[in-house]
Amino acid sequence: MIHFPAHRRAPLRALSLRVLAALALVCATVAVVWLDRDGYHDANEDGMTLLDCFYYAVVSLSTTGYGDVTPASQSARLANVLFVTPARVLFLIILVGTTLEVLTDQYRNGRRLIRWRSTVKDHVIICGYGTKGRSAVSALLEDGLQKSRIVVVERNGTALRQATSAGLVTVEGSATRSAVLEEAHVRTAKAVIIATDSDDSSVMVALTARQLTAGQVRIIAAVREAENAPLLKQSGAHHVIVSSATAGRLLGLSTSAPPLIDVVEDLLTPGQGMALAMRSADRGEVGRSPRELECLVIALVRRGRVVTLTDRAGAEIETGDMLVYVRDDRAQSVATG
Template sequence: MRKPAEPHIRDRRRTKPSLRKGRLLHVRSGLSAEKTLFVRVAIVAVLLMLVVAVFWFDRDGLKDQIDGTVTFPDILYFAMITVTTVGYGDIVPVSHTARLIDAFAVTPIRIFIWFIFLGTAYELVVQRIVEDFRLSRIQKQLNGHIVLCGFGHSGFIAAQETLAKGHPGDRIVVIDESEDRMHLAAEAGLIGLLGDATSEETLVKACVGQAKAVIVSTGRDDTTILVVLTVRHLSTAAKIVASIKQEENIKLANLSGANLVVSPPKIGGYLMADAVETRHATPFLCDLMSAGGRMVLSERRAEPGEIGRTMAEVPAGIVVQVHSHGRDIAFTERDRYVIQPNDLLLIICQPPPAR
């Protein structure tokens, strides 16, 4: 199994769920950390050789304060202390040409080498320490949160709707292998974890064991089922909602441990078929499913004042279905069925007022 990518944690600033225009290009380097370090060491070595060559060909403009003779070891020594800005003063440029070379040729090389040193130290040491610290701090606060595996188009809409339903962004963890998608997640106010959702290590970092729910929308049925299996292995309590494209894979997702399987092509087919014969049914259903619609479809426990009443007598909205002790009470029973304690009501009502 390949090693999962290192986590990339977003800046935890509060932002609106809408996306802002950010950096245009996000490119993941194809080099490993070892190869990156080797390439940068090679660049530094070439630059040092260039400085040595420049000083050697202009050695007549240098003066050795000790013995008056400038040898190749002296040039090598002078190049090293010049690039590192140490400068003991035992060898100095005395001619105008040597001073101009030092000012306009060696100084830019010196600055560039220091940028390489500082950038490498940040990428390979400091950044990892900072991200590990931030990840540890975030993990301590994660409990009863939502994990979203896959941040494609469906995952992004799911995240937007989750935010619109009142879930805070710092309690939604997004896992994806795309850096630009992680940038979008961060801009939407979510916690982004760059990595492979099928990896147990990545899911542990997302604290799946303490999660309230896991939404799996990877775009591939085989990957989704593998993620569901891994999540269920790590958590028996988390509710798993999986997006499956092919109908024959729905059963596999259920057997893998998914609590609920959603098939976007199937739902889309229903809506398009209704749109052929009706004009307003499809827009109404889409409005009903959206958190920002004029009416919302919610699921909740029966309140004390509703127990003992029929479905039609509930004043808070239109009860379209009741789930009672393992059976579903259809809308056709609304005038006969009496609501019992612990019944789950599926009710169409007005959305709560905006905060």
């Protein structure tokens, strides 16, 4: 089942608006009747008072119609045709507004689903919306990816509601099932990020995604144990991130070289200082040394392979190279602000 982010109003606020609309409609009807009160016939034959006008407005709009107050003049009957009758229909719509709202939401969601299925392409699928999944979404948004191009696959109800509340399209179900990934349009996706809670689930998701996409969609997975990384690569993952090994190396650095931890955290936290970024080499940069550029280049990506600046091949930028450099996010945020 596909869930779309919804902008819901508080129930008390929605009810208050309906009550105010009904009262405004009653008051408008009273005003119309009061202005032409001589054109109405009262069974008591004592004339139309303001209370009689309220009484006629309420029984008319609620379709009760006791018949003790009736329009007698041509102008009063015309007012009933042109105003009171449409107001009666509108009043009934307000009374059954909850039912109509449900039907409207169902129609709207149906239209959104049809439109989404016809336009979704080159999106990123996040399998799992736990700590790793939420961090991956945050990184994608910081990198400029629109929320409409992120699809979360999750079977946990709480995590599913959190993703929907964050404005993301979600698919309810297990990512190990091919039908669920088909609902997320995995064949037209740009990448699949596997951020499940267990390594065995990650392997199953990678196998399912590779089977459906025939290796045409990039698969990135996170595992807890390093010994499971080769198995994930054999299952179809193009990149595997070992969370326990990475955390262990950072713990070791915190003992031998504590300032390096601050540098790594700064690089991995967008918007707060330094940040890793990648861009294609400009035509004017081809043939130059990466060390000569104004930005701090730390590596090159050439034909899908990382080339460090210490390698002989990294001494000169070639056509088609991607530059991995350190960006100053603080300066960028100031310029944007």
